[in-house]
Amino acid sequence: MNITVRKSTWTPVEKECFIQLYKIHRINFANYVPYFENRTLTQIKSFYYNQKFNNRQLEIKKLNNDNFQNSLLKVQSQSSDSVGQSKDLTVNEADDADDADMLDFCNIMM
Structure with missing residues (x-):
């Protein structure tokens, strides 16, 4: 029995067959x-674990x-809430506010 092992990427038919199996x-x-x-068998196992890893990366x-979109919406909402207020921030206060927003963003990302 002389079987040629395919080393190319998986075809759509092979992928569909894999899903059904x-x-x-x-x-x-x-x-x-x-x-x-x-x-x-090794190629089949590798295909499964590669797909699993890639799907996890896509989910992340x-x-x-x-989370980034939600943070942007939150910032935009806060900005629109403060439009009617006329409070001038000093440079240090503005930097502190930016730092706090960045910390909130980083906490969301974790």
Whole structure:
């Protein structure tokens, strides 16, 4: 039996097949091998863990983006609330306010 192992990226058909097999077999990857004649067990496992890692990174990026957007909305809301007030801040007070906003932003990000 001379099987050529594919080293290229996964095709959309292979990805869809993987998803369907995952719904049935979960992480019992040995059951996937008969369906992928050009992929090794190691490649199948690697595909799963790479996708899992990439999905986690996307979730983190989305959460960070959502937190950033919420921080911007909060700052804009605070700015619009203070539009009617005419209080002149000194340079030091303005710097302190900026530092406090940055600390709030960093706490949200953590």
